[in-house]
Amino acid sequence: MANFDHRLNLAFAALADPTRRAIVARLCSGDATVGELARPFEIGLPTLLKHIRVLESGGLVSSEKSGRVRTCSLTPGALLGADDWLRAHIATWESRLDRLEAHLARKKKDVT
Amino acid sequence: MANFDHRLNLAFAALADPTRRAIVARLCSGDATVGELARPFEIGLPTLLKHIRVLESGGLVSSEKSGRVRTCSLTPGALLGADDWLRAHIATWESRLDRLEAHLARKKKDVT
DNA sequence: ATCAAAGTTTGCCATATGGCGAACTAATTC
DNA sequence: GAATTAGTTCGCCATATGGCAAACTTTGAT
Numbered sequence: 272m273a274n275f276d277h278r279l280n281l282a283f284a285a286l287a288d289p290t291r292r293a294i295v296a297r298l299c300s301g302d303a304t305v306g307e308l309a310r311p312f313e314i315g316l317p318t319l320l321k322h323i324r325v326l327e328s329g330g331l332v333s334s335e336k337s338g339r340v341r342t343c344s345l346t347p348g349a350l351l352g353a354d355d356w357l358r359a360h361i362a363t364w365e366s367r368l369d370r371l372e373a374h375l376a377r378k379k380k381d382v383t
Numbered sequence: 384m385a386n387f388d389h390r391l392n393l394a395f396a397a398l399a400d401p402t403r404r405a406i407v408a409r410l411c412s413g414d415a416t417v418g419e420l421a422r423p424f425e426i427g428l429p430t431l432l433k434h435i436r437v438l439e440s441g442g443l444v445s446s447e448k449s450g451r452v453r454t455c456s457l458t459p460g461a462l463l464g465a466d467d468w469l470r471a472h473i474a475t476w477e478s479r480l481d482r483l484e485a486h487l488a489r490k491k492k493d494v495t
Numbered sequence: 496a497t498c499a500a501a502g503t504t505t506g507c508c509a510t511a512t513g514g515c516g517a518a519c520t521a522a523t524t525c
Numbered sequence: 526g527a528a529t530t531a532g533t534t535c536g537c538c539a540t541a542t543g544g545c546a547a548a549c550t551t552t553g554a555t
Contacts (some may be wrong), residue, residue, distance in 0.1 A: 276401045284399035289388045299475040339522040339531050354469040363411040451552040
C-alpha cells in the first residue's frame with residue numbers, strides 16, 4: 272500500500288519532466304542507446320544519464336549494457352500503474368457527476 | 384505545444400506527491416474546505432495550503448473563498464490531459480508490440 | 496466589543512532536482 | 526598499441542520542494 276504509493280510517486284515524478292516524457296515517447300517506438308536518446312536534446316550526456324536513472328527508479332525504463340553501449344527499453348508497467356490511478360479517479364469523479372445529475376433531474380421533476 | 388508541455392509538467396508534478404494524490408482522491412467524491420482536507424493528514428495548515436496551490440497551478444483543483452472558508456473542488460481537465468498523454472503512449476507501445484508479434488509470426492511461418 | 500475559528504503570510508530549514516564541465520573507464524577500430 | 530567512441534562519475538551550482546512554527550487577518554459567534 273505504502274509501496275504502491277511510493278511507486279506512483281516515482282512514476283509521476285519521472286513523468287513531470289518534458290525531457291523524460293520525450294524519452295518515454297521515443298522508447299515507445301523502440302529501444303535506443305543512451306547516445307541515440309541524447310542526440311535530439313540539447314543536453315549533455317551526464318544530464319541525460321541522470322534522467323535515465325530517474326526513469327529507471329520510477330520503473331518506466333530498463334537498460335542493459337553490452338560492450339560499451341547501453342540500450343534502454345520501455346517497461347510499460349509503471350505507465351499502466353499511473354494510468355490505472357488516473358482512470359480510477361476520473362471514474363469516481365464521473366460517477367459522482369452522474370449521481371449529481373440524476374439528483375438534479377429528480378428534483379426538477381418534483382418541481383415541475 | 385510548449386504550453387501543453389508545461390501544463391503536463393505541472394499536472395504530473397502535482398500528482399507525484401502522496402498527500403496531493405490523497406487530496407485529489409478526496410475531492411473526487413465532493414468539494415471540501417481547507418480544514419476538511421487537512422484533518423486526515425498529520426500536516427500543518429500552511430503545508431496543506433502549499434499543496435493546494437501546487438494543485439491549482441497544475442490545473443487539478445480550483446478553490447473559492449466565501450466568508451472565512453475556502454472551498455476546493457476538482458477540475459478534471461488536467462487529470463484528463465495527463466490520462467490522454469499516458470493512453471496515447473501506451474497505445475503506441477502496444478501497437479508496436481503488435482507489429483512485432485505479427486512480424487515474428489510471419490517469420491515463423493516462413494521458417495516452418 | 497470580544498473571542499474563537501479558518502485561513503494566510505512569513506521566515507526558516509533540509510533535501511532533491513536539473514543542469515554543467517572535467518576527469519575517468521572500458522570497448523572498438525585502425 | 527594508439528586513438529576513438531560511449532558511457533560514467535565527480536564535484537559544483539541555482540532553484541524548487543515539503544515541512545514547521547509564529548505571527549497576522551479576516552469573519553462569525555456571543
